[in-house]
Amino acid sequence: xxxxxxxxxxxxxxxxxxxxxxxxxxxxxxxxxxxxxxxxxxxxxxxxxxxxxxxxxxxxxxxxxxxxxxxxxxxxxxxxxxxxxxxxxxxxxxxxxxxxxxxxxxxxxxxxxxxxxxxxxxxxxxxxxxxxxxxxxxxxxxxxxxxxxxxxxxxxxxxxxxxxxxxxxxxxxxxxxxxxxxxxxxxxxxxxxxxxxxxxxxxxxxxxxxxxxxxxxxxxxxxxxxxxxxxxxxxxxxxxxxxxxxxxxxxxxxxxxxxxxxxxxxxxxxxxxxxxxxxxxxxxxxxxxxxxxxxxxxxxxxxxxxxxxxxxxxxxxxxxxxxxxxxxxxxxxxxxxxxxxxxxxxxxxxxxxxxxxxxxxxxxxxxxxxxxx
Amino acid sequence: xxxxxxxxxxxxxxxxxxxxxxxxxxxxxxxxxxxxxxxxxxxxxxxxxxxxxxxxxxxxxxxxxxxxxxxxxxxxxxxxxxxxxxxxxxxxxxxxxxxxxxxxxxxxxxxxxxxxxxxxxxxxxxxxxxxxxxxxxxxxxxxxxxxxxxxxxxxxxxxxxxxxxxxxxxxxxxxxxxxxxxxxxxxxxxxxxxxxxxxxxxxxxxxxxxxxxxxxxxxxxxxxxxxxxxxxxxxxxxxxxxxxxxxxxxxxxxxxxxxxxxxxxxxxxxxxxxxxxxxxxxxxxxxxxxxxxxxxxxxxxxxxxxxxxxxxxxxxxxxxxxxxxxxxxxxxxxxxxxxxxxxxxxxxxxxxxxxxxxxxxxxxxxxxxxxxx
DNA sequence: AGGGGTTACTAAAACGATTTAGCTGGACCG
DNA sequence: CGGTCCAGCTAAATCGTTTTAGTAACCCCT
Numbered sequence: 001x002x003x004x005x006x007x008x009x010x011x012x013x014x015x016x017x018x019x020x021x022x023x024x025x026x027x028x029x030x031x032x033x034x035x036x037x038x039x040x041x042x043x044x045x046x047x048x049x050x051x052x053x054x055x056x057x058x059x060x061x062x063x064x065x066x067x068x069x070x071x072x073x074x075x076x077x078x079x080x081x082x083x084x085x086x087x088x089x090x091x092x093x094x095x096x097x098x099x100x101x102x103x104x105x106x107x108x109x110x111x112x113x114x115x116x117x118x119x120x121x122x123x124x125x126x127x128x129x130x131x132x133x134x135x136x137x138x139x140x141x142x143x144x145x146x147x148x149x150x151x152x153x154x155x156x157x158x159x160x161x162x163x164x165x166x167x168x169x170x171x172x173x174x175x176x177x178x179x180x181x182x183x184x185x186x187x188x189x190x191x192x193x194x195x196x197x198x199x200x201x202x203x204x205x206x207x208x209x210x211x212x213x214x215x216x217x218x219x220x221x222x223x224x225x226x227x228x229x230x231x232x233x234x235x236x237x238x239x240x241x242x243x244x245x246x247x248x249x250x251x252x253x254x255x256x257x258x259x260x261x262x263x264x265x266x267x268x269x270x271x272x273x274x275x276x277x278x279x280x281x282x283x284x285x286x287x288x289x290x291x292x293x294x295x296x297x298x299x300x301x302x303x304x305x306x307x308x309x310x311x312x313x314x315x316x317x318x319x320x321x322x323x324x325x326x327x328x329x330x331x332x333x334x335x336x337x338x339x340x341x342x343x344x345x346x347x348x349x350x351x352x353x354x355x356x357x358x359x360x361x362x363x364x365x366x367x368x369x370x371x372x373x
Numbered sequence: 374x375x376x377x378x379x380x381x382x383x384x385x386x387x388x389x390x391x392x393x394x395x396x397x398x399x400x401x402x403x404x405x406x407x408x409x410x411x412x413x414x415x416x417x418x419x420x421x422x423x424x425x426x427x428x429x430x431x432x433x434x435x436x437x438x439x440x441x442x443x444x445x446x447x448x449x450x451x452x453x454x455x456x457x458x459x460x461x462x463x464x465x466x467x468x469x470x471x472x473x474x475x476x477x478x479x480x481x482x483x484x485x486x487x488x489x490x491x492x493x494x495x496x497x498x499x500x501x502x503x504x505x506x507x508x509x510x511x512x513x514x515x516x517x518x519x520x521x522x523x524x525x526x527x528x529x530x531x532x533x534x535x536x537x538x539x540x541x542x543x544x545x546x547x548x549x550x551x552x553x554x555x556x557x558x559x560x561x562x563x564x565x566x567x568x569x570x571x572x573x574x575x576x577x578x579x580x581x582x583x584x585x586x587x588x589x590x591x592x593x594x595x596x597x598x599x600x601x602x603x604x605x606x607x608x609x610x611x612x613x614x615x616x617x618x619x620x621x622x623x624x625x626x627x628x629x630x631x632x633x634x635x636x637x638x639x640x641x642x643x644x645x646x647x648x649x650x651x652x653x654x655x656x657x658x659x660x661x662x663x664x665x666x667x668x669x670x671x672x673x674x675x676x677x678x679x680x681x682x683x684x685x686x687x688x689x690x691x692x693x694x695x696x697x698x699x700x701x702x703x704x705x706x707x708x709x710x711x712x713x714x715x716x717x718x719x720x721x722x723x724x725x726x727x728x729x730x731x732x733x734x735x736x737x738x739x740x741x742x743x744x745x746x
Numbered sequence: 747a748g749g750g751g752t753t754a755c756t757a758a759a760a761c762g763a764t765t766t767a768g769c770t771g772g773a774c775c776g
Numbered sequence: 777c778g779g780t781c782c783a784g785c786t787a788a789a790t791c792g793t794t795t796t797a798g799t800a801a802c803c804c805c806t
Contacts, residue, residue, distance in 0.1 A: 020507075022762060033786050038764060046765080049783050071509045072448045073762035076791045081445065083488075083509075092474035092692070094465075094675070101465035104491055113509065115456075115486045118477055134393075136444045136456075136486065244678050276679045283681065302467065303676025305617050306649045308656065319465070395792060406756050411794060419795080422753050446792035449761045 021067045030061050037062075041069075075137060084329060085133035086116045087126060087146040094301050095318060099144050099159055102322020110330055119146065140329050143168070145204055155332040157325040160204045164341055169332070171325045174344040175205070175212035178314045181349040182268050182296045183216045185312070189357045191266040191294060194222060195257050197250070197278070199270040200233035206270070209298075213268070228264050230257065232274060250277020258285055265293060265358035272297035272304045272313055279307065279354060290356030300350055309353025321345050394440045403434050410435075414442075448510060457702060458506035459489045460499060460519040467674050468691060472517050472532055475695020483703055492519065513702045516541070518577055528705040530698040533577045537714055542705070544698045547717040548578070548585035551687045554722040555641050555669045556589045558685070562730045564639040564667060567595060568630050570623070570651070572643040573606035582643070582671075601637050603630065605647060623650020631658055638666060638731035645670035645677045645686055652680065652727060663729035673723055682726025694718050 023041075027034040032054075039047040040058040047055070061067075075081045086103060088096035100116070107114055115138060117129035126146055133141070134154070141156040151166040159171045186194055196213065199206030217224045230253050232246075250273060257264070258281070269275035275297030282293050289295055289309060297304060300315035324345055332339060396414075400407040405427075412420040413431040420428070434440075448454045459476060461469035473489070480487055488511060490502035499519055506514070507527070514529040524539040532544045559567055569586065572579030590597045603626050605619075623646060630640070631654070642648035648670030655666050662668055662682060670677060673688035697718055705712060 023764095024762075034763075035765080035786060035788095036784085042764080044765085050785075051783085054784080068504060068508050070449075070762055072445055072454065073791090074764075075445045076443075076449050076793090077762080077764045079791075090474065091477060092467075092470040094467075094470075097465040097467075097470040100489075101463065101491070104464060104489070108490070113488045113490075113505075115488065116473075116477070117481070117486070118474070131441065132486075135441050247679050273679075280679070280681060301676075302674070303679055306620050306646075306653070306676055307679070308653060308681065396794095397792075407793075408756060408758095408795080409754085412755095415794080417795085423755075424753085427754080443792050446761090447794075449763085450792080450794045452761075 020070065021065045023067070023069070026058070026061050026065055026067050029065065030057060032058070079137070081137040081139055082111050083113045083115060083136070083138050084140045084142060085130065085136075085138040086114045086142045086144065087129060088116060088118055088144045089121050089146065090118045091116060095160075095299070095316075096144050098316075098318025099322035099325070102319035102324075103142060103326040104322075105319075106323045106326035107330070112330065114142070123149065139333050142325050142329060147204060155329060157329045157332075159321050159325050162204065169328055169339050170342045171321055171328065172208065172342065172344055173205075173316055173321070174346050175208045176215055177212075178298070178347040179209065179212035179216035180219070181347065182298075182314050183213070183220055183222060185349055185351065185355065186266050186268070186294060186296065187220045187222060189266075189294065189355060191358050192222065193225070193228065193264045193266075195228040195264040195267045196224065196230070197253060197267070197269040197274050198229060198231040201231070202233075209270070227261055228257070232270055246271065246273035247277040247280075250274030251281045252277075254278030254281030255285070258282070258287075266296070266355070267293065268296045268298075270298060272299045272301045272311060275311055275313065275354075276303065276307055279311070289354050292359055294355040294358070296355060304350075305352065307354070312352045312355040313350050315348045315350050317345055317347060393443065394438045396440070396442070399431070399434050399438055399440050402438065403430055405431070452510070454510040454512055455484050456486045456488060456509070456511050457513045457515060458503065458509075458511040459487045459515045459517065460502060461489060461491055461517045462494050462519065463491045464489060468533075468672070468689075469517050471689075471691025472695035472698070475692035475697075476515060476699040477695070478692075479696045479699035480703070485703070487515075496522065512706050515698050515702060520577060528702060530702045530705075532694050532698050535577065542701055542712050543715045544694055544701065545581065545715065545717055546578075546689055546694070547719050548581045549588055550585075551671070551720040552582065552585035552589035553592070554720065555671075555687050556586070556593055556595060558722055558724065558728065559639045559641070559667060559669065560593045560595060562639075562667065562728060564731050565595065566598070566601065566637045566639075568601040568637040568640045569597065569603070570626060570640070570642040570647050571602060571604040574604070575606075579643075586641070600634055601630070605643055619644070619646035620650040623647030624654045625650075627651030627654030628658070631655070631660075639669070639728070640666065641669045641671075643671060645672045645674045645684060648684055648686065648727075649676065649680055652684070662727050665732055667728040667731070669728060677723075678725065680725075680727070685725045685728040686723050688721045688723050690718055690720060 023034045023037055027037045030037070036050070037058055040050060040055055041062060071082065084107070086100065088100070090096060091100070103114060115133055115136065117133065119126035119129055126148065130141065130152060138154070140154050141152050143156060143158040143162065145160045147162055152168065154167065156168040157171055158168050162168065162170050164170070183194070198210055214224060232249060232253070250269065253274065254277060257267070257278070267275070267278055269278060275295050279289055279295045282289055287293050295311065297311045297313035300313045304311040304313050324343060328339060328343060396407045396410055400410045403410070409423070410431055413423060413428055414435060444455065457480070459473065461473070463469060464473070476487060488506055488509060490506065492499035492502055499521065503514065503525060511527070513527050514525050516529060516531040516535065518533045520535055525541065527540065529541040530544055531541050535541065535543050537543070556567070571583055587597060605622060605626070623642065626647065627650060630637070630651070640648070640651055642651060648668050652662055652668045655662055655668070660666050668684065670684045670686035673686045677684040677686050697716060701712060701716060
């Protein structure tokens with residue numbers, strides 16, 4: 001694949017580190033005007049009247065000189081930057097990174113790049129970054145877990161629960177389906193007394209997911225008992241992006257669950273981190289997972305599969321969500337109107353070792369006494 | 374903080390979704406020329422001869438009109454894009470995401486944004502992306518775990534082992550120190566027979582880290598035994614970015630280690646994923662960690678802390694490496710020459726529950742018989 | 747009064763594309 | 777033969793800045 005000689009790039013001016021080839025140079029080399037070269041290269045409708053032979057000459061010259069258009073000049077004139085802005089709370093966090101990966105795969109195919117900014121959940125930073133991105137003429141925004149107060153002023157797509165708002169299309173997981181998957185898996189195993197971790201009050205997904213749970217529970221004839229429901233962050237745990245904090249919280253809440261009432265055979269946690277923490281608390285208390293308690297998480301983070309036992313969890317198709325967001329945004333930029341305000345993406349249930357039938361066969365038995373220490 | 378009325382953005386034209394305010398409009402509103410406004414706003418040395426009063430008027434007008442420069446126009450003229458290109462194998466992978474987070478924090482302060490491209494370890498894609506980024510006038514590159522064959526033609530910084538090359542400064546972890554940290558921790562606990570997982574042959578860090586291990590072992594008087602050294606990927610495991618594959622591999626290699634020779638009291642793995650897999654294999658075989666075997670990982674991925682026991686590991690300061698890379702690149706762009714070709718970043722040892730004294734006290738005892746199954 | 751030096755600006759040329767309006771020369775038509 | 781049409785281009789404006797080279801006005805000096 002390497003070229004001949006010491007230069008393996010296409011030979012000629014392009015390979016050199018020096019100046020780039022401009023449209024004018026291509027035109028001059030052909031004895032044509034830049035205008036002609038431009039319309040031909042861009043397959044503009046105006047080029048219809050230009051004979052095939054000239055087309056060929058133009059492309060050939062461009063190739064030979066290694067011409068690459070200067071996107072900045074193009075953007076200035078055509079008012080299109082072929083780039084979009086992506087706002088995330090923090091890029092190194094698994095959720096954002098997964099979604100970004102999906103966004104990227106789609107955009108690149110269409111010649112778009114994206115600029116990212118992490119706002120650390122600070123609303124004023126978020127707004128400032130949106131301004132900076134507008135200066136750079138981004139054509140639209142993708143807001144990952146980034147609630148805004150005001151319409152962005154550009155076509156936008158929000159990933160993860162967001163208030164309805166002008167200009168923004170929401171992409172969210174199908175929470176009803178997620179809850180149905182998890183709960184019918186547990187119900188199918190014979191579980192009847194299920195404990196829940198509800199999300200943090202400010203998390204975008206909390207409300208919708210909880211509604212999904214209530215709905216699915218009702219459909220399945222399961223009872224959601226207040227005494228088996230704990231709300232993460234309810235005791236003013238410092239909000240932090242450290243996953244370890246979430247793990248500790250899950251651990252503490254798992255223990256609390258045992259103390260309040262040992263009478264449950266399964267836990268459906270709000271996310272994997274808290275599920276893993278709780279699972280650890282159960283194991284520490286001498287319970288076996290899944291023989292004594294089953295645990296279901298949410299997200300399918302990287303660590304989930306490596307637990308012992310592996311964590312059964314509802315996988316959020318983060319990549320898919322990113323792809324969808326990118327696709328919708330580009331369609332809107334291309335002028336395709338009439339998109340729904342809300343697009344949902346379907347989650348999957350990943351069954352691993354942390355779930356099994358409740359103790360005492362498929363029919364629940366009081367097992368409070370089973371708790372040993 | 375919100376403004377009055379229904380518009381909480383600065384009032385006036387800027388708040389409206391419509392046209393942006395241009396430099397010319399600011400100039401006209403003041404009866405000055407765009408040139409003057411430009412030099413004042415940019416604090417150009419030329420503006421020295423312009424009286425304070427005019428400065429004030431200009432700034433005031435710009436503020437009132439909500440003027441925001443068009444970065445694209447600026448880039449075209451000044452040949453500076455205030456953006457850099459970042460190449461990563463895959464953005465959702467923990468390593469890249471961590472480094473990106475560090476890069477970002479530094480760049481933003483200096484008014485830079487970055488464009489990312491994931492090349493999935495395909496050299497031709499990588500080169501194509503570098504071209505695309507050059508079209509967008511990026512001023513330099515940061516190559517995260519992205520070896521290139523040819524000088525990039527722009528100032529660049531590479532994170533993670535990279536051949537020396539023109540234009541590129543390398544930022545790497547101090548492998549010697551990393552190995553010394555891990556091994557002296559184990560030696561300090563009394564371990565003498567230590568098993569190793571060596572990295573995949575093509576991984577950028579493999580060679581350097583192994584050299585560090587050999588060096589540290591020699592310093593500490595530890596013997597590195599070939600029969601206790603396994604090389605990851607040596608049996609043509611399909612290269613994949615799935616961490617689960619790495620985990621499986623660690624699990625298989627952990628078992629193999631036990632089969633080949635149970636005679637070791639500690640394992641220093643190439644990364645956390647394989648360490649976790651091996652740890653699981655040891656536990657499955659009825660060994661206790663750390664009572665029977667100690668395990669040390671490398672990286673400190675998110676899941677490391679959630680294991681049972683928590684994994685002792687060498688933390689790669691990914692954020693710091695990203696920050697350093699960003700800082701060096703910006704300095705080079707600002708014309709500060711004379712950077713070393715190689716800048717190292719110091720790792721930390723995170724001690725958790727997976728390491729302890731070898732069985733039988735601080736003096737090693739043969740414990741082959743201790744293996745039960 | 748003429749020269750020199752500031753001070754406070756401005757005109758105009760970039761930057762490298764896209765795009766609109768138009769020009770030229772030949773074919774065709776009545 | 778004059779007019780219309782079309783094919784095949786080109787000239788020139790434009791996008792919104794930055795930057796270089798001036799210029800006009802004033803003051804100071806000798």
